[in-house]
Every structure is written in C-alpha cells, then in structure tokens.
Amino acid sequence: xxxxxxxxxxxxxxxxxxxAQEDYDFHVRLLGLNNVKKTVLFDGEIPVYHLYYxxxxxxxxxxxxxxPYRQAGLMGTRGSNQxxxxxxxxxxxxxxxxxxRFAAAGVETRRSELFGTERLLxxxxxxxxxxxxxxxxxxxxxxxxxxGVCAEHGIxxxxxxxxSLHQAGPQHFFLTEGLGAEHLASDGAxxxxxxxxxxGYGRIMELVExxxxxxxxxxxxxxxxxxxxxxxxxxEDQAAxxxxxxxxxxxxxSEPKDRGYFVSVYCRSPGGALIELAHATRQGxxxxxxxxxxxxxxxxxxxxEHRRAEISMLEPIETGAAV
Ligand SMILES: [Fe+2]
Numbered sequence: 001x002x003x004x005x006x007x008x009x010x011x012x013x014x015x016x017x018x019x020a021q022e023d024y025d026f027h028v029r030l031l032g033l034n035n036v037k038k039t040v041l042f043d044g045e046i047p048v049y050h051l052y053y054x055x056x057x058x059x060x061x062x063x064x065x066x067x068p069y070r071q072a073g074l075m076g077t078r079g080s081n082q083x084x085x086x087x088x089x090x091x092x093x094x095x096x097x098x099x100x101r102f103a104a105a106g107v108e109t110r111r112s113e114l115f116g117t118e119r120l121l122x123x124x125x126x127x128x129x130x131x132x133x134x135x136x137x138x139x140x141x142x143x144x145x146x147x148g149v150c151a152e153h154g155i156x157x158x159x160x161x162x163x164s165l166h167q168a169g170p171q172h173f174f175l176t177e178g179l180g181a182e183h184l185a186s187d188g189a190x191x192x193x194x195x196x197x198x199x200g201y202g203r204i205m206e207l208v209e210x211x212x213x214x215x216x217x218x219x220x221x222x223x224x225x226x227x228x229x230x231x232x233x234x235x236e237d238q239a240a241x242x243x244x245x246x247x248x249x250x251x252x253x254s255e256p257k258d259r260g261y262f263v264s265v266y267c268r269s270p271g272g273a274l275i276e277l278a279h280a281t282r283q284g285x286x287x288x289x290x291x292x293x294x295x296x297x298x299x300x301x302x303x304x305e306h307r308r309a310e311i312s313m314l315e316p317i318e319t320g321a322a323v
Contacts, residue, residue, distance in 0.1 A: 005240025007179060009200025010158040011231035011262065011278040012052075012063035013086050016076055018126040018222050020049050020068035020315045026124055027053040027064060028319075030105055032149030034058070035295035035319065037285055040304050040311060041067050042259055044220070047304065047311045048072055055144040055157065058285045058294065060231045060278075061201035062141060062157035069222040071315055076221025078127065080213040081272030083225035084164040085129040087204070089141075092118055092134030094153040101149075114206075115185055115192045127223045133159040141201055160204030161228045163273040166211045171271030175205055178245045179230070179275075200231055207271065218274065227266065229276035238265055238277045260301055261285050 017023040027033045036058035041048040048069060054062035064086070069075075078084070090098065095111070095118055102109045102122055110121045118134035132155070143154035165171055168191050175181040181195035189209040196203040205228075217224060232238045235256070242253050242265050253267040261284050265277040281287065288299045296319075300308060 004244045005237040006233060007196050007241060008231040008233055009061055009196035010202025011060045011229040012065050013158055014065045014227050015128055015225040016069045016220050016222050017066045017124060018070040020317050022125050023051060023066050023068050024317050029147050031155055032147045034144040034146055037295055037299060039299040040301060042301060046072055047314060049314055055142050067220060069220060074221045076217045076224030078224055079216025080164040080166055080210045082164060082216035083161050083228060083273045085131055085162040087131045087133050087159040089135045089139050089156045089159040090132045092136050095120055095134055097153045098132055114190060128225060158202030160202055160206060162206040162208055163271050164208055164210045164213060165271040168207050168209050171207055171269060174269045178248055181205060227274035227276050229278045232277045232279050234279055238279050241277050260287055
C-alpha cells in the first residue's frame with residue numbers, strides 16, 4: 001500500500017432496476033453472466049432484493065449488482081450529475097456476435113466509437129444505459145460461460161463508467177487529486193481517465209458534459225445507476241484513500257459499513273457520481289454459500305433474519321434453464 005492508499009480498479013457497479021425476473025433474465029439469459037448471489041439490500045426499511053452477477057467466483061471487477069425496486073414502487077430519474085452508463089469489456093472481435101444476439105432478442109443497439117475503441121450501446125429493460133467496449137489487450141479475466149455465450153465472446157467484466165455532468169472541472173479534480181487518476185484524453189464533451197494499478201480491472205472513468213440535461217436523482221429508484229465501487233484491497237488502503245478525500249475537503253465520506261461480503265465507504269463526488277471504496281471480507285461470497293452453490297440460495301443477512309416472512313413475499317425469481 002502507498003501512503004495515500006492503493007486503488008486497484010473497479011470492485012462492482014450497483015444500480016436500481018424494475019422487476020427482479022426481468023433483471024435476472026437480462027443479465028443471466030441475455031448477457032450470459034453468472035448469478036453469484038441472491039440476498040437483500042442491507043439498508044432501508046422494506047426488503048428489496050440485492051442480486052449479484054459476475055463470473056464464476058464473483059471476482060472483483062466482474063460484478064454488477066442490482067436492487068429491483070418495482071415492487072417497492074420507487075422510481076428514479078436519469079439525468080446529469082449522475083452515473084449515466086455502465087461500460088463492459090469484450091473482445092473487439094465479439095462485437096458482431098453481440099449485435100446479432102441483441103437483434104435476435106429484440107434489443108435495440110447502436111454502434112459508435114470513442115477514444116479509439118468500438119462501442120455497442122444498448123439499454124437494460126428499465127432504461128439504464130450500457131455499452132460493450134472492444135478491448136484487445138491486457139484483459140485476462142476469467143469469463144463465465146453461460147446461456148450460450150462462450151469464453152471467446154463473453155463479457156469479461158467492468159471496463160468503467162460514464163458520468164454525465166454539467167462541467168467537468170470539479171470532477172477532474174476529484175478524479176486526479178482524490179483518486180489518483182490520470183487524464184488520458186478529451187474529445188469535445190467527452191473526457192477519459194484511468195485509475196488503479198496493473199493488478200486491477202475496470203480502470204476507466206469517463207465523463208460527458210451535458211450542461212442542458214436536468215439533474216438526475218440520487219435516491220434509490222428504478223432506472224438509475226446508484227454507485228461505482230472501487231477495489232481498495234485492504235482496510236488500510238480504504239482508510240488511506242478516505243483520508244486523502246477528506247483532506248481535500250470531500251468530508252461527506254461515510255464510516256466503513258460491513259456489507260457481509262465486503263466493507264464499504266461511500267463518498268459523493270462533485271460530478272454527482274456516488275463512489276464506494278470496497279475491500280472484500282476474509283470469506284467474501286463464501287460467507288454463506290459454498291463455491292459450488294453460489295447464487296442458488298436466498299441468502300438473508302443476520303439483521304434481516306427476523307423478517308424472513310416479509311422477504312418471502314418478494315417476487316419469485318425463476319432461474320431454470322431458459323425455454
Ligand atoms: Fe456497493
């Protein structure tokens with residue numbers, strides 16, 4: 001660890017979707033990811049699922065995690081000063097495979113290019129924006145093979161996120177001085193940064209200036225990305241990065257919160273994106289399931305145990321083979 005704390009890359013991305021079944025079908029049956037864990041959102045007064053998707057072991061940087069909010073009836077509004085898009089890494093040669101797969105599933109896509117990489121843009125059924133980014137070097141993450149997606153085409157995990165904001169300046173300061181990111185390039189309203197080390201993945205933070213777009217919401221609500229969690233490796237690194245942010249004046253950083261599988265500190269960035277600093281607990285996802293049964297049980301955190309009856313009223317999720 002460096003004195004100012006080491007950030008490796010992304011740990012996970014978290015967002016609020018609509019229905020649980022719809023979300024499971026999108027991530028597992030369409031994107032071919034593994035359902036690593038089914039549990040309940042730790043915070044709040046009513047039970048809401050927390051669904052984790054990623055590779056076979058749920059390695060850091062492969063994780064996408066959702067809160068299906070439709071049953072609770074809370075809606076969010078997408079906009080600026082908010083995380084706008086989740087960017088996932090695939091081999092460039094797999095772009096055609098994915099375009100065909102989305103077309104066959106009736107999902108609209110758009111191809112584009114940004115900062116020298118090919119992008120395939122699409123949306124989650126709840127409206128959240130995603131992109132597949134063609135990456136041809138240095139991404140050797142273990143890929144889950146599921147739902148007819150082989151390792152050659154599979155999503156390797158997070159490439160990064162795009163934050164929409166009115167002006168890039170304050171976020172530039174937060175990323176470079178606060179998180180030690182390097183400004184790689186700018187192209188009109190788009191700006192690209194890289195943070196982390198060669199041991200991490202999902203290291204690209206992109207910004208897009210959209211001064212005319214009204215601000216989006218920050219509370220939990222269907223259709224919005226909630227936070228981008230960075231992998232800080234250890235509690236010492238977490239404390240050091242938090243101290244660095246607080247020392248710069250970003251004093252609204254939370255105390256470490258035990259999330260069972262990892263420990264989290266949250267800090268609101270000036271561009272609106274909520275940033276989390278996460279490090280895995282000793283057992284991680286093996287705390288309540290064996291490696292072979294990851295994602296097969298409903299895992300109820302100890303502090304929700306007495307409300308098991310309410311949790312059983314959540315929308316059932318059918319996880320059998322697609323018909
Ligand atoms: Fe998180």
